[in-house]
Amino acid sequence: xxxxxxxxxxxxxxxxxxxxxxxxxxxxxxxxxxxxxxxxxxxxxxxxxxxxxxxxxxxxxxxxxxxxxxxxxxxxxxxxxxxxxxxxxxxxxxxxxxxxxxxxxxxxxxxxxxxxxxxxxxxxxxxxxxxxxxxxxxxxxxxxxxxxxxxxxxxxxxxxxxxxxxxxxxxxxxxxxxxxxxxxxxxxxxxxxxxxxxxxxxxxxxxxxxxxxxxxxxxxxxxxxxxxxxxxxxxxxxxxxxxxxxxxxxxxxxxxxxxxxxxxxxxxxxxxxxxxxxxxxxxxxxxxxxxxxxxxxxxxxxxxxxxxxxxxxxxxxxxxxxxxxxxxxxxxxxxxxxxxxxxxxxxxxxxxxxxxxxxxxxxxxxxxxxxxxxxxxxxxxxxxxxxxxxxxxxxxxxxxxxxxxxxxxxx
Numbered sequence: 039x040x041x042x043x044x045x046x047x048x049x050x051x052x053x054x055x056x057x058x059x060x061x062x063x064x065x066x067x068x069x070x071x072x073x074x075x076x077x078x079x080x081x082x083x084x085x086x087x088x089x090x091x092x093x094x095x096x097x098x099x100x101x102x103x104x105x106x107x108x109x110x111x112x113x114x115x116x117x118x119x120x121x122x123x124x125x126x127x128x129x130x131x132x133x134x135x136x137x138x139x140x141x142x143x144x145x146x147x148x149x150x151x152x153x154x155x156x157x158x159x160x161x162x163x164x165x166x167x168x169x170x171x172x173x174x175x176x177x178x179x180x181x182x183x184x185x186x187x188x189x190x191x192x193x194x195x196x197x198x199x200x201x202x203x204x205x206x207x208x209x210x211x212x213x214x215x216x217x218x219x220x221x222x223x224x225x226x227x228x229x230x231x232x233x234x235x236x237x238x239x240x241x242x243x244x245x246x247x248x249x250x251x252x253x254x255x256x257x258x259x260x261x262x263x264x265x266x267x268x269x270x271x272x273x274x275x276x277x278x279x280x281x282x283x284x285x286x287x288x289x290x291x292x293x294x295x296x297x298x299x300x301x302x303x304x305x306x307x308x309x310x311x312x313x314x315x316x317x318x319x320x321x322x323x324x325x326x327x328x329x330x331x332x333x334x335x336x337x338x339x340x341x342x343x344x345x346x347x348x349x350x351x352x353x354x355x356x357x358x359x360x361x362x363x364x365x366x367x368x369x370x371x372x373x374x375x376x377x378x379x380x381x382x383x384x385x386x387x388x389x390x391x392x393x394x395x396x397x398x399x400x401x402x403x404x405x406x407x408x409x410x411x412x413x414x415x416x417x418x419x420x421x422x423x424x425x426x427x428x429x430x431x432x433x434x435x436x437x438x439x440x441x442x443x444x445x446x447x448x449x
Contacts, residue, residue, distance in 0.1 A: 041162055042258075042445075043409055043413060044417065046137070046141065047280070048339050049137060050137045050138055050389070052109050053133050054134055055136045057130040057131050057133075059132050060126040060130050060421075061126040061127045061277075061417050063126075063127075064124050065270055066124035066375045067120050067123055068266065068267070070087070071120070072263075072267050072310070072313070074092055074094075074105075075105065077092050077309055077313050077314065078091060078092050078105055079092065084101060086111065086352065087106050087107070087108065087110055087111060088106055088108070089103065089105045090105055091105070103261060105218075107253070107256065109251045110244065110245075111178060113242065113246055117242070119193055124226070124230040125227065125230070125231065127145075127227065128224065130420045132220075135164075135216070137361060138165070139216065140164070142421055143157035143160055143161060143206050143407060144157060145407070145409070146212060146213055147160050147164070148160050149209060149210040151294070152206070152207065152208065152209065152210070152297065153208050153209075155193065157233040158207065163208055164209075164315075166185055167205070167208075167217065167221060168220060170227045171201065171221045171222075171224055172224055172225055175194065175197070175207075175225045176228075176232070176233075177260070177392050178190060178194065179262070184261075195299060198218070198299055199292075199296040200219055202292040202296055203292040205217050205221075205269055205292075206291055210263050211287040211288075211291050212280050212286050212287065212395075213281075213282065214286065214291065215276045215279040215295065216334070217278055218276050218295055219273045219276030219277045220273075221270075225269070226265075226269055226273070227264045229262040229263075229265065230266075231426075233258060233259060233262050235260040237255035237256070237258055237259045238255075238259065239397075240252075240255050241256065268303055270306075271299050271302035271305055271306060271409070272299045272300070272301070275298050275302070276295070276298070280394075281394065283391060283392070283393075285333075285337065286288055288337045288393035289339065290337070290339060294333050294337065295335055296441055297332060297336075299328050300329055301330065304322040304325045304326045304329070305322065308320075308322040308323065311320030325432075326431065356405040356406045356408075357446060359405035359406075359408040359441075359444050360404070360405040362440055362443060362444040363443070364440035364443055364444075365440055366406075367436045367440070368436050368437050370412060370437075372404050372437075373399075373420055375399070375415075375427040375428070375429045376398050376415070376422065376425075377399050378420065379392065379393060379422070379428065380392045380393065380397055380398040380399075381398070382397055382399065396410070408440075408442075408444070412437060412438060412441035415429065415434060415440035416434055416435075417438060417439055419434075
């Protein structure tokens with residue numbers, strides 16, 4: 039039965055790898071087409087209906103690209119669709135969400151000091167929030183305010199900040215940031231699936247039927263693409279944030295998230311302006327640096343500003359790991375080899391905060407992280423890093439025996 043933990047870990051790794059591959063494909067093509075679109079030049083010799091052209095050089099050859107704002111006069115023989123990159127990224131990301139956060143809800147999703155709910159209830163809240171995000175966003179886009187692109191983006195920013203705060207009231211800090219990224223990515227991918235591609239298919243159908251395509255479909259798709267453009271970089275930040283507890287596990291994490299969205303705007307503004315050949319607004323990098331310094335300050339702000347919450351009673355599964363007969367020996371190993379770093383106040387030189395905010399100073403915490411300890415220090419030598427504390431082979435066997443015997447007892 040304990041081999042299940044190893045298989046599950048490899049499954050998580052495989053799906054994470056797939057997610058990264060598909061995300062690179064989606065974000066790469068998105069960035070390329072945004073740069074291409076902004077760099078188009080209108081010239082007199084262009085064919086009828088062509089909006090602009092661009093000459094590019096890459097890989098030892100030259101490329102001549104023309105864009106039709108609505109559609110060409112007739113359907114081309116071969117047409118490449120860019121959609122599966124988006125779909126595969128969302129599907130693999132959702133699969134990873136299920137494996138890591140739904141499969142390990144008691145450890146990664148639920149913080150009983152924040153909201154004491156069952157795993158099914160927490161998962162239901164997660165799913166509902168993702169669906170709600172798209173419905174609310176789509177309604178805003180189709181409302182009268184949707185005709186004002188920048189006004190809509192300001193309102194969307196307010197929604198995202200509200201969700202950042204809301205998620206921190208439901209889940210662990212790690213899960214809150216991950217869900218904020220998933221919430222945003224769901225909007226982006228749904229834009230492609232429900233709006234951009236269907237609108238393009240309407241235009242293609244009109245061409246095939248010999249009808250003149252309505253330009254409104256292209257305008258709607260372009261507005262959604264603009265939103266995706268400015269949301270991409272914050273999504274990447276939130277997906278990477280689970281490695282950095284100073285981002286997700288501090289008192290003002292939702293404010294940090296709000297500032298991350300602003301940094302995404304300032305960085306993309308520089309690239310968009312540059313690609314459009316409208317200058318190089320270097321002020322955006324200064325603004326980004328100021329925002330980032332503010333984030334650093336917020337991550338280390340005194341805890342007296344917000345106060346501390348009381349410890350919650352650990353779930354029964356954690357109590358089971360603490361009651362196992364091998365636990366005293368395993369606990370001694372963890373306390374002697376791990377707790378100098380994984381503590382509220384690490385004593386290891388250079389560490390101000392516990393890595394990934396994992397603190398292994400008491401029975402409940404050690405039992406709560408049993409699976410991680412087993413994989414990182416029992417079945418592998420990942421921890422301690424470089425074995426700086428000198429964990430012996432016998433100590434690793436004690437950790438493995440503790441976890442494996444507990445799992446065996448419960449099977």
